[in-house]
Amino acid sequence: MSIRRVVPDLPAGDPAAAARFYTELLGFELVMDQGWVVTVASPANPTAQVTLVRPEGLQPELSIEVEDVDAVHAAAQERGEEIVYPLTDEPWGVRRFFVRDPAGHVVNVVSHR
Structure with missing residues (x-):
């Protein structure tokens, strides 16, 4: 399993201002x-990122981009992990799912299509 980047997803009432x-x-x-x-x-390290999200419904606290989101999803299901947002192809070009970690944090596991 290859991790490409890890990005905090911070709530922001006004993402543009943040x-x-x-x-x-x-x-x-x-x-x-x-x-x-x-x-x-x-600009010097494009994998060093911050995502700012207007809070609406279920929101991840962390995004982890992986090489093969389908393989991670299958492994999460096999392990009995709590998947709180199904594996989905999003209109902005990513395939992702949300899983809850043992501490209760929602993690967005994602691959670019």
């Missing part, structure tokens, strides 16, 4: 803006 903090103060670059979710990344 993104300005990271871009203007810390030098991150805007790499995704869906309105309700914004991701900023380091």
